[in-house]
Amino acid sequence: MRTASLGFTTPMRGNSRTAASLPLDRNAPLPSPVDPLFLAGFRTMLTFNHRTALVTGAGRGIGKAIAEVLARHGVTVICVSKSADSCGAVAAAITAAGGRAKALAVDVADGAAIAAAADSLLKEFPAIDILVNNAGITRDGLLFRMSDADWNDVISTNLTSCFHWTKLLARPMTRARWGRIVNITSVSGVMGNAGQANYSAAKAGMIGLTKTLAREFSARSVTVNAVAPGFIKTDMTNEFVNNPEASARILEAVPLKRFGESADVANLAAYLCSEEAGYITGQVFNVDGGMAM
Numbered sequence: 001m002r003t004a005s006l007g008f009t010t011p012m013r014g015n016s017r018t019a020a021s022l023p024l025d026r027n028a029p030l031p032s033p034v035d036p037l038f039l040a041g042f043r044t045m046l047t048f049n050h051r052t053a054l055v056t057g058a059g060r061g062i063g064k065a066i067a068e069v070l071a072r073h074g075v076t077v078i079c080v081s082k083s084a085d086s087c088g089a090v091a092a093a094i095t096a097a098g099g100r101a102k103a104l105a106v107d108v109a110d111g112a113a114i115a116a117a118a119d120s121l122l123k124e125f126p127a128i129d130i131l132v133n134n135a136g137i138t139r140d141g142l143l144f145r146m147s148d149a150d151w152n153d154v155i156s157t158n159l160t161s162c163f164h165w166t167k168l169l170a171r172p173m174t175r176a177r178w179g180r181i182v183n184i185t186s187v188s189g190v191m192g193n194a195g196q197a198n199y200s201a202a203k204a205g206m207i208g209l210t211k212t213l214a215r216e217f218s219a220r221s222v223t224v225n226a227v228a229p230g231f232i233k234t235d236m237t238n239e240f241v242n243n244p245e246a247s248a249r250i251l252e253a254v255p256l257k258r259f260g261e262s263a264d265v266a267n268l269a270a271y272l273c274s275e276e277a278g279y280i281t282g283q284v285f286n287v288d289g290g291m292a293m
């Protein structure tokens with residue numbers, strides 16, 4: 001028997017206790033050894049109803065973590081990355097672990113490639129309910145030294161790709177009157193960052209896109225939100241994380257005094273894709289150890 005209590009699903013056995021009936025006195029001694037019912041009362045369960053998600057940049061880092069956490073919740077995940085090897089390895093690992101995944105190599109900087117991929121996916125899958133626009137690159141440099149190519153590559157990979165994927169995949173979501181779109185932006189798009197004019201502009205553009213589409217799709221119960229990571233340990237930040245001087249300088253600006261993990265971002269992204277997040281749209285959530293506040 002299960003009962004819902006304060007938003008948590010609490011398994012009940014025999015002489016049942018719920019999370020709501022636990023003592024509220026914070027100085028009361030904790031049960032010892034820890035009562036499994038105590039722990040179960042605080043475990044959140046996300047609902048996905050066997051949805052299908054497309055995650056871009058799922059070959060490594062944050063996108064891989066998002067694909068994995070969605071798959072663990074029973075979501076069928078279409079893993080997109082630039083190289084077939086990286087999304088192939090992630091999809092194969094999910095499948096080997098008992099999940100459902102498909103790998104697809106698509107250069108998201110190429111609008112025609114996205115159109116061809118979306119066309120064949122919409123024939124293959126009855127619905128793609130969830131879109132996570134996560135693929136991204138950096139080409140850092142101060143403005144006076146930034147080439148047109150570095151500007152254009154970053155804008156097309158990080159921002160224009162979101163326009164293309166969303167335009168193609170959101171229409172069936174609006175028809176079905178259910179959908180979740182999560183855009184992985186950056187604290188650089190929220191605060192700006194010297195040396196990242198291209199990247200900050202692209203990420204700030206994603207925030208504007210998120211808020212506008214949240215308004216356009218709201219009548220159809222399709223939510224659109226953005227997650228803004230700070231410094232997360234991935235291939236993208238390797239050169240800073242592995243450099244003690246650069247790390248120390250960065251961590252001065254991070255109140256929690258550590259780099260984030262991909263799972264820190266993935267858990268929030270998964271929540272925003274779930275049934276439970278249906279009343280949240282047009283928001284930007286920072287996962288940055290407190291950098292931007």
Ligand code: NAP
Pocket residue numbers: 056057058059060061062063080081082083084086087106107108109134135136137157158184185186187228229230231232233234235236237
């Ligand atoms: P990452 O480890 O470098 O992985 C990037 C992923 O994006 C890879 O799977 C890569 O594909 C894919 N990708 C790049 N260009 C692509 C293209 N043209 N077409 C298709 N796929 C492409 O990056 P990450 O750190 O996980 O970052 C993920 C997202 O979070 C990015 O949007 C990034 O801007 C954002 N973010 C990251 C941080 C951070 O601290 N790491 C902070 C703020 C925001 P391949 O595997 O095939 O190369």
